[in-house]
Amino acid sequence: MIVVVFKYLVPKGYRGLTIFPLVILKARNSKADAILLQHERIHLRQQLELLVLPFFIWYAIEFLLRWMVLRNRHQAYREISFEREAYANEKDLHYLQQRSIWNFLNYF
Template identity: 55%
Template sequence: MKVIVAKYLTPVGFRAITLFPFVIIRSKEALLDPHLLTHERIHIHQQRELLVVFFYVWYILEFLIRWLLLRDRKAAYRALSFEREAYTNENDPHYLKRRSLYSFLSYF
């Protein structure tokens, strides 16, 4: 995982964004947050197993569907299977050692 600290490359309202193979973090202080780093590592694994491009296609389609259903961007974002897996397991530093392939599907 290659980490870049770049305030202006991170979307407003987010502390980090993962664009395989990079994690772009808004501030140096965020580098000290192990939960954030685990969250972003989970996204790296998700992107790798879907060969990156399919991750983004799925992510965008799922977001649009959930946004239409929920009528709330933040709720749609939090309901995404990729985000649910990452948020649920970001507090477990050993999660990636036991994570099976396509684990995000169980959060769909």
């Protein structure tokens, strides 16, 4: 995991963004936020499992479908299976050591 701070790449309203192998943070003080970094580590694992590009395609399609149904961009984002897994387990700093492969499917 390579952590960089570059506020102009992170969309408004978000604190971080993961594009394998980078974790891009909006603010320097976020480097000390263990929960945020765990959330982003979960996304790194998801991206590796799907060989990166398919992850982003799946992510975009799932977001668009959920946005069409929910008609709320933020709610659609929070309902993406990748995000649901990351938010549900970001406080468990040992989660990735016990996580089974493709576990995000349990959140679909």
